[in-house]
Amino acid sequence: MSNEQIKNLEEIFEARIARDEKIEAKDWMPEKYRKTHIRQISQHAHSEIVGMLPEGNWISRAPSLRRKAALLAKVQDEAGHGLYLYSACETLGISREELYQQLHSGKAKYSSIFNYPTLTWADMGAIGWLVDGAAIINQVPLCNTSFGPYARAMVRVCKEESFHQRQGFEIMLKLCNGSKEQKDMAQDALNRWWWPSLMMLGPTDAESVHTEQSMKWKLKRKSNDDLRQQFIDQTVPQADILGLTIPDPDLKFNKQTGSYDFGAINWDEFWQVVKGHGPCNKQRISARVAAWDNGAWVRDAAMAHAAKKEELKVKIAI
């Protein structure tokens, strides 16, 4: 194809998206669109899968059967989210094997928030409330993104997220209405998860490289800073209900903007974690790789069993 023809196709393509038409996997698309989508959807899938680890840590130590059932169901949902997203990503012509390879080798990124440790039971509350809360803010606009398989996966994901946030908030509420030790535990969890949750919404607009293109393709509808402000404005009143203090001395309601002003975010910490130097980066990836490697014999046995069954079917047919 000549450059002229490609340019023409690209214009038609961009116009389709501008008209709110969906792009499906077999449609012609610019190489950059394909690559950007593989990167974003796979990062998203990896985040769901790695995100199971910090919470999985507490399933066996949940304080009651009710909490255990809820946490187990939530972690199972996150596995489901990862699977919906990997499938959507594979429609773009990359194999599951390659995707795992990229995660395991450290080539692919996942959300930096999952590189923080879960030290107490209150962390299960803080994660549901804050991390799933921030995820919802990120994900809801993606239900209308231009790539059909991604948009459909996001619709399913968003339907399931609200229970995640509620069960987390309920854990916090229970602790905050409990003994002094329990309330202190909740406050400590908020102190540790607040700033990483703000960072989770991505670098400031000034430093965000992909924003303009992503807006055009509806991979993004609001800027990171706008999403962050939305998250803060929605979360501060919830902290008030819990009777907890947001760990930011500069946090103040601004009557003029109708929003909360907040203190400086430690972006050095964010980039350190992204680059692999967070408290748990190594632990997360090695847990993931170990799970994959130790499961190899099961996957092989299942394939051997399937082959045997197939053989038997052929024999009976003869």
Add this chain to the structure above:
Amino acid sequence: MDNNWPLWEIFVRSKNGLEHRHFGSLHAADEDMALENARDVYTRRNEGVSIWVVKSSDITASNPENNGELFEPAQDKVYRHPTFYKLPDEIKHM
């Protein structure tokens, strides 16, 4: 031997009276495992009463590049629609 589990397309009937609809896909070693995994991945909240699994490689799909020759001929066949036919005003229901 290639030990990567093949891909399956999952179709779910959400309730009796409705057709099976494409829900997504997943990897599984064989059809029985595909059904079990589909139950866990796509029907955790009563989304279905029946599941079909089809090996993705068994599906033949039309190519969007041929959409013109495949689907455009239907566009100028206005006589396939009831509004093409003029009736006297007195006839109210037909």
